[in-house]
Amino acid sequence: MVQLTISAAAKLPLFARGFPIQVDVKPGATVADVKASIAAKFPEFYSERQKVTVKGERKALDDETKVLEVLEDKEKELQVKDLGPQLGWRTVFIIEYLGPILIHPLFYHLPQLFYGQDVQHSQLQTFVYAFVMLHFTKRELETIFVHRFSHGTMPASYVFRNSAHYWILSGLFLALDIYRPVYSATSPSIRGTIRENETFLWAMTGLWAFAEVSNFHTHLTLRSLRPAGSRVRNIPYGYGFNLVSCPNYFFETLGWFFVSVMTGSISVWLFVAVSLGIMTNWALQKHKNYRNEFGKEYPRNRKAIIPFII
Structure with a gap:
């Protein structure tokens, strides 16, 4: 001893x-x-x-x-x-993603509380509402059943800082903007425009679904590389990983980009811009860690987050 x-x-x-x-x-x-x-x-x-x-x-x-x-x-x-007091990362993520799930139904189903009038929802608003609820429900289920975390806990006080991104940007700001009367079925901004064209709406839905399924697939790939209860890191290969180190971030951004194009909402564009900035920073760090850890074994032609660019 x-x-x-x-x-x-x-x-x-x-x-x-x-x-x-x-x-x-x-x-x-x-x-x-x-x-x-x-x-x-x-x-x-x-x-x-x-x-x-x-x-x-x-x-x-x-x-x-x-x-x-x-x-x-x-x-x-x-x-x-x-x-200081710690919270498990799984708990932190559950709290983060819960924000939009709680906030969006309030604005969608109780518009009088926020806009002082009823809103006859357009198909655009209904589609986006479904996207948000499906996306963050997916994130919650992935957090519980798919993700494996290399670090067990984080300071409990950080949960407020981390949650602000989702509760405020993709929760409060996005809901307040997208469910307002200007996007309603009777609004001149929607009637007669491409944003009430069913072909356009379903095409964007297909692209959004492609991004969501692709994101889920990359999460399954990452899970398969790390045995439960370990911090083992291996080089990921396969769908998405042949082009970038963090395709999960790329597909996440791509899905919200399609929502931005679909709606033209400033709030959605803001959320995409901020999210892309944060995830690019994470991706560059992970890309650097992969290269440092695996050296010449790591594919040299991969970018960090956006194929052929970053």
């Missing part, structure tokens, strides 16, 4: 006072083992709340890291920082 000293990197909650402490670990012990030892001494300071670093450094050590391999000598300390 090897004795390690663990000190506090910052002020800790009352239930975790008493640092520095000494813990005994086996030569092959991992950071996860160290966290478990800390949690054994301070039960409320559970592993997910802990950020463990080498003393004097800021980068968190991965749970799989073997402790003695990162310590230059036995006198060097580890430090622990409290990350």
Whole structure:
């Protein structure tokens, strides 16, 4: 057994006072083992709340890291920082996607509350309502039954920041705009235009459905690459992945792009623009990680998110 000293990197909650402490670990012990030892001494300071670093450094050590391999000598300390109350990523995503599911029915079925008048819904409004409800119900079901997460939790306070994108942009703003009288069946902006043409509406529905099914297919591919309960990463191949590292983001954007073309709504275009910016940033980082991890094995002709462009 090897004795390690663990000190506090910052002020800790009352239930975790008493640092520095000494813990005994086996030569092959991992950071996860160290966290478990800390949690054994301070039960409320559970592993997910802990950020463990080498003393004097800021980068968190991965749970799989073997402790003695990162310590230059036995006198060097580890430090622990409290990350605060945590929520599971699955719970976070469920909360995020719930916003539009709750908000859109209110605007669609109770227009008098928001517009001061009844709205005779156009086919366009009905189609978009169906798209939104199907899309976010799909996202909820994927979160529960399909997705596997490489990180178990995130700070609970982040849920408000993360949810704002969906609850405000694709929830409140989109619903407030698209179900208003200007898009109704009796509006001059709709009557006699392509937006009440059934051929156009069904064509856009087909394109939207193609994007949704393609997005779902890529999520299934990603799930198949990671065994349950692991953080294993493999190179994805197949539909979509031959062109970009993150086809799930590409098809997600494509689906909302078709809704934007279908409606001409500024709110939908805004949501697409913001979403594309966020997902492009994620895709570039994942693309970089793939290349760093797999080196020459990773296909060099792939882009990050948009085929042949980005």
